[in-house]
Amino acid sequence: MSKPHHLPGHPHIARRDGELHVEGRPLSALAQEFGTPLFVYSRQWMLDALAAYQRGFEGRDAMICYAIKANSSLGVLRVFAEAGCGFDIVSGGELSRVLAAGADPSRVIFSGVGKTRAEMRQALEAGIACFNVESEAELDVLDEVAREQPGRRAGVSIRINPNVDPKTHPYISTGLKGNKFGVAHDRAVAIYRHAASLAGLQVLGIDCHIGSQITESAPYLEALERVLDLVEAIEAAGVPLHHLDFGGGLGIDYNGDTPPAADALWKQLLARLDARGFGGRRLIVEPGRSLVGNAGVCVTEVLYLKPGEEKNFCIVDAAMNDLPRPAMYQAFHQIVPVVERAAAAAVSYDVVGPICESGDWIGRDRTLQVATGDRLAVLSAGAYCMAMASNYNTRGRAAEVLVSGSHATLIRRRETLDDQLLAERF
Secondary structure, eight states, X not given: OOOOEEXXXXXXEEEETTEEEETTEEHHHHHHHHOSSEEEEEHHHHHHHHHHHHHHTTTSOEEEEEXXXXXXXXXXXXXXXXXXXXXXXXXXXXXXXXXXXXXXXXGEEEOOSOOOHHHHHHHHHHTOSEEEEOXXXXXXXXXXXXXXXXXXXXXXXXXXXXXXXXXXXXXGBOSSTTSSSSEEGGGHHHHHHHHHTOTTEEEEEEEOOOBSSBOOSHHHHHHHHHHHHHHHHHHHTTOOOOEEEOOOOBOOOSSSOOOOOHHHHHHHHHHHHHHTTOTTSEEEEOOOHHHHGGGEEEEEEEEEEEOOSSOOEEEESOOTTTOOHHHHHOOOOOEEESBOOTTSOEEEEEEEOSSSSTTOEEEEEEEXXXXXXXXXXXXXXXXXXXXXXXXXXGOOOOEEEEEETTEEXXXXXXXXXXXXXXXXXO
C-alpha cells in the first residue's frame, strides 16, 4: 500500500492508492455496506480538535461546553461526554439528548432566545449549571418558574450584545445591534441590577457570543475588551460575576480558510484577560463547528451526468435536505471523488441533488473526473448538515457512521418511510 496522502485541513482523511479513507476505513466499503447518502465521522479528529482547546486552557479554571446544535447525534455526543466535555444546549430536546448521551447536567449551559416555561422547568429539575438569558422578559419568566420550585434558584448569565462585526455570513452573525440575540450593551448594568433583585435567580456570570465561522482573532479581541469593560461596570454597581462565558464561533477550513488554532487564539485572549486582572476568573467557552466540522464527510453517488446549454450537471443522491448549508448560506464544501478516476475527462459541473428546487445544489462549477455510479465525498460536513437535515420531498434522513481507527459503528440507521409516517394520522 502506498503512503497515505492526507487532505489539507483533514489530518484523519487521506487517500491510499487513490481511494479516500476516514482513519483506517475506505469510504467506498462503508458506502457499499451502509448505502448513500452517508455521513462518516472521524472520532480521532473530534478528540484532536477538543485537545486544542484543552491545551489552550491548561492550568486555568475553565469549562469547555460543546455546542450541540452543530451536530447533535447521540454517537457524537457520547464521544464528547466521555472526554469530559460540558454541553451548550438551546432547547429542551437538546437537553434530553445530552442526558441520554451520559452528560453531567451540572456541566450544561442553556442558551437561546426563546426558552419556554416547560423547558425552563425541565432544565431546573435536571440541575443544569446556568441559563444564558437573552432578554429582560426572559429574566422575569425564569424567576417565576424558579420560584414555583421551593428552595431552588436558577443560575443565570446574561448574554450581552457587544455590537462587534464577526466578519462572517449575515445569517450566522449574532453580535450586532440588528441581531435578535442578547441584550444591548448600554442596558447591561440596569438589567444586571434587576436580575440581582429577583429572588428566584442567582447571578453567576456574563455571556457573549458574536457569531459562527469566524476566521480572524480581531473580533474576539474586540468583544473581549467590551465585555471586560462591562464586567467592571456591573461589579461597580454591586453585582459580582463569578464566570466569564465567551461563547464559541471559531471557524474551520472549508476552502483554504485560515482560522487561528484554538490554543493559539486562547493564548492571545488569556494574555488580555491576565493584563486586565481577570485571568483567575472561571471561564466558559461553547465551541461547536470547530470540534466537529472537518471531522465529517458525506458520501454520495452520482446518478446522472446531464450536459446543458450553459451548465453541465452532476446529479447525485444527496440533496439540500441532507446538506442544507449551500442552499441556506451559499456555503462552500469541497467535493472530491472517493476513488480517483484518471481515465475520465475533466468537466466543469454544478453538483446538484434530486429535490425539485433550483436551490438544491451542493457545489457550483466544480471540475471533476467522474462517471455515473461513481461516489463523491462532500468534505467538512460534520457541522450543521445532519443536525439541520429534513424530510423535504419525503426523503429519509441519511445514515451516520462513526469511525475509530479501523472500526466503524453505525450510530444512526437510515430513516425509512415508516419512520416518517409514524407520527401522522388521517
